Amino acid sequence: MRSKYIETAGLALTFAVHTWYRVFLGLLLVCAACSPKPPDTIPHALVKIQPDQFPDFTDDMSYASLEAAIDQTLDYLSRLDSSTPFCFGPDVFTASHMSKSVRAFRDLIKQGLSADEIRKAIETSFLVYKSVGRDGHGSVLFTGYYEPTLKGSMQRSQGCPYPVYGKPDDLISISLGLFDPRYAGEHIIGRYVDQTIVPYYSREDIDCKKRLREKGCELLWVSDRVDLFFLHIQGSGRVLLEDGTVLFVNYHCNNGRPYRSIGKLLIDEGRISREEMSMQRIRAYMRDHPDEIERVFNHDEKYIFFRLVDNGSTGAIGVPLTPGRSVASDLSIFPKAALAFVQTKKPLVGEDDTIQSWETFGRFVLNQDTGGAIRGPGRIDLFWGSSQYAEIAAGHMKHQGTLYF
Known part of the structure; x- marks a missing residue:
């Protein structure tokens, strides 16, 4: 009885394997027939820029929230193999390099420096890349999301x-x-x-x-x-x-x-x-x-x-999102967990919760999430949190801006 059972199970398993193989083969044939040939070269989403092209790096928020977001990125990087690659346009850096770079930046903002001093420190110690944007010239559409x-x-x-x-x-x-x-x-x-x-x-x-x-x-x-x-x-x-x-x-x-x-x-x-x-x-x-x-x-x-x-919103890299500091991007072209800087507009809201005007701002953020509608080098979604202001900002934000890594 035991040998007969094993033989029968083996036949069933063989049938299942061949059935699944035919299914997958069919899927691949369909994909091969319907998919265009990949291009020989794919334009990079990020281009390295020179110091005279850097933004002013003025940040409109407290650095305490930035440190919290950086700590989440460091937690993510610590769980990776140190040789895990991260692509910044044509350049590739390891997880170990990423971690050292982010730690160095965290140490920098703890020194109480002015925006001008931080900019000078970035010029001498960091590489900066700019998104090519939706139009190839750096225009990025910013939207927002929140925790309802x-x-x-x-x-x-x-x-x-x-x-x-x-x-x-x-x-x-x-x-x-x-x-x-x-x-x-x-x-x-x-x-x-x-x-x-x-x-x-x-x-x-x-x-x-x-x-x-x-x-x-x-x-x-x-x-x-x-x-x-x-x-x-x-x-x-x-x-x-x-x-x-x-x-x-x-x-x-x-x-x-x-x-x-x-x-x-x-x-x-x-x-x-x-x-x-x-x-x-x-x-x-x-x-x-x-x-x-x-x-x-x-x-x-x-x-x-x-x-x-157990806690609130968690991003695609498996860490809690920080309101105002976490962004969602197309993680197939932008480096996960990386430090970035954005320039776009935010709403100024009156006591009656109506938007009075839109104000240009700059801010350091961390690339910790993604979204189904966030595709390509010209789209970023900014996480606003769970407050009433967050709902207003997320619901109305649809503005052009620029993105740097």
């Missing part, structure tokens, strides 16, 4: 009917680089159905057709569907339970579907003008037109799955 607070419950109820889902058991992520080095870093996300891989459920499938209802992957439930949608956009948040307990949820993974902006949809349809577009304006439109919620939200097929964490 939602009302919720650990049990589904009439007051909290909308689930926040964790990662479903049937979600599969396939690394194509394992099968062809040309696709290193590329993944396909889907489900295994009838010996093939199919796309994972869309937002409409999950929220309207309830495809996950009986799978037991609900983490908790929240009271407001619009708030839940924007939790997906922000990627993390706080959930206030009935007894006053605060839980933190953070991005875990997604369904592999493409991100499509509902803001652009509403502009294209003439529902909201481009000039008045903001997160707050979208919220107001959805509350005034509840019959359009499903149609508009389903336009964005991408769906986020969360996990419960």
Whole structure:
């Protein structure tokens, strides 16, 4: 009986291996047929600049928050092999070099120097790189994100009917680089159905057709569907339970579907003008037109799955984000955890929480996160935190600026 069982299991395993091989081979053939030939040379996102091209490095915040963000970067770097490479345009530095450089900068700002003195120290001791931006001339679009607070419950109820889902058991992520080095870093996300891989459920499938209802992957439930949608956009948040307990949820993974902006949809349809577009304006439109919620939200097929964490927002490099100091970028072209300097605009808000004007500012930041809509050398998302000001700034920020590493 034992030998027969082993033989049968071996046949089943062989069948499964060959089945998966055929699936992956098919996927690779599709990718090879549909993907254009990679270009011989790829323009670098960062270019080294000379001291006479440096910004003035005036920082509008306290260095205490900068030190906190630097410590998080150092924690990340300490967990890597010392030879791990980091690319700054055509130049490559090791994790060990990165750590020494960031420590040296932290020691510098502890000396109580003026902005001019810091600039001179950077000129003599650091290399500076500038993003080529969206246009090849350094123009970067800055947006913001924040950590929202939602009302919720650990049990589904009439007051909290909308689930926040964790990662479903049937979600599969396939690394194509394992099968062809040309696709290193590329993944396909889907489900295994009838010996093939199919796309994972869309937002409409999950929220309207309830495809996950009986799978037991609900983490908790929240009271407001619009708030839940924007939790997906922000990627993390706080959930206030009935007894006053605060839980933190953070991005875990997604369904592999493409991100499509509902803001652009509403502009294209003439529902909201481009000039008045903001997160707050979208919220107001959805509350005034509840019959359009499903149609508009389903336009964005991408769906986020969360996990419960002990603290607040955690970035893509696995460290807590620092309000005003952490940024999200395209980590495929910009160095993870690196020190950067940004110049753009921030809102000045009155006592009635309305924006009075926009003010140009400069600030040192750390590249600690990424986002589905943050792609290319001309996009940066600044993390503002969880305050009322953070929500206002994140919801309205859409300004050009410059980025230096």
